[in-house]
Amino acid sequence: MSTSFYEYYHGQTGLAVGVKAKLFSEQTEYQLVEVFETDTWGNLLVIDGMVMLSEQDEFVYHEMLSHTALFTHPDPKRVLIIGGGDGGTAREVMKHPGIRRVDMVEIDEAVVRASKKFLPDVGDFDNPKLKVHFEDGISFVQNVTEPYDLIIVDGSDPEGPAEGLFARSFIEACYQALSPDGVLSTQTESPWIASYHPSMNRVYGALESLFQYASPYLCYIPLYPSGMWSMICASKRSDPTGEATLERSTKGVPGLSGLKYYNPEVHLGAFALPDFVRTIFES
């Protein structure tokens, strides 16, 4: 077998990834979870036909969703990850030595099972700071009693089980579950794909009305549709592009090295939006 996996995202426009074998396939209660061995990207996790990550490019998404938010917070200790079943976001978060506890709430245990087996370097599941909950993230957030410093929404596209992660009620519950310095980061799809603009706009509107800061930013993900991916960093008190945040990023934290994408210049540069992108969020 040497052919391509295709994800069409915009008419007949899409992405082809060369695959050598299908390693895993399971239709769960929630979605179709697949892992392919590819020609040049390592193993590839696909959910409901949409690329989630490859071993070769996953560092971009995970570094940018986590470190941007972590350095925005003055002293993050408790982190909640909604989704993120592959483990990559938790891995990046736990590189910060100040982190004491990470709760990861993944609705579908098959994602974690497949990732542990076929993406063994993505997660850091044996880390004692990490507690994995196989639950619905939306109800988990509504029942938080001890607030978090950081909530990272690491879900898939707003179709299927992740749809609720783009709803205002969920974002309000996240706001309530955050401490007074709380920071939230979430992925918000590609600005190049018109069908996602309403979701991007809705999430931004909710964050912008609740948090003091709601700043969209961008990163390059080669196996996501169009290669341009947007995220939002929302914060109750500290400015994601403020001087204190950039100072923390520049100073770094002990033990955080070997990043391939995130650095202090990239942190600031990612928030520089082309006008056509700004318009989508703010319209």
Added chain:
Amino acid sequence: MSTSFYEYYHGQTGLAVGVKAKLFSEQTEYQLVEVFETDTWGNLLVIDGMVMLSEQDEFVYHEMLSHTALFTHPDPKRVLIIGGGDGGTAREVMKHPGIRRVDMVEIDEAVVRASKKFLPDVGDFDNPKLKVHFEDGISFVQNVTEPYDLIIVDGSDPEGPAEGLFARSFIEACYQALSPDGVLSTQTESPWIASYHPSMNRVYGALESLFQYASPYLCYIPLYPSGMWSMICASKRSDPTGEATLERSTKGVPGLSGLKYYNPEVHLGAFALPDFVRTIFES
């Protein structure tokens, strides 16, 4: 006809663009030039099987290759474009009212002919400031007598007729053809594609050894392989990310409005490179 055009760039990994019809196809002395009508990207120019631009995304490439270099120069008047037969780079350059003369040297008249007919909004060929030469850009540069303020290398990939645009001898000739404040910009492929790393590295090395500044930068081009595209802005005197450049960009020039991608924040942000990209250029 409703199917996809495929460009495989990395093993069996590639891009699919939905096409409705083939509008133009000509095997010239130099290359195969094609134009397709697409489903959602307007018309698409393809050379030797490689996407050059679509009407919907061309603004990114053309704004970023031109305005970044134009604002780096303190007062650009004379511009030489090598390649750029679709006319988009010249169009952006001529938006700056200080520009008096643009020489565009396109080796293949079929590219201009196809673009005028099927990409009518991309070029501004009737502008009296523009002079089109159907010649080999490499020998044109070697025979320049009146120096240019700006040279923009707008060629295709380093395979086929554009191969010489990645050679040190060509870059040395460009340096000689530039005035004392001269600035050069060139496209340097995608950092995600390993087969292009030697060319990227060679061009950067040549620019870096000749010019005071040689600064790689990035932009998001959804129909180019991986969606991440690199360019280099090289300059004899003024720093592409220096205060004077950013002041000029922030102040703008009369009549330059309606840009969709380039703005002063994007100018600076584009030069913030992930470590894995910096390594490719500097190794």
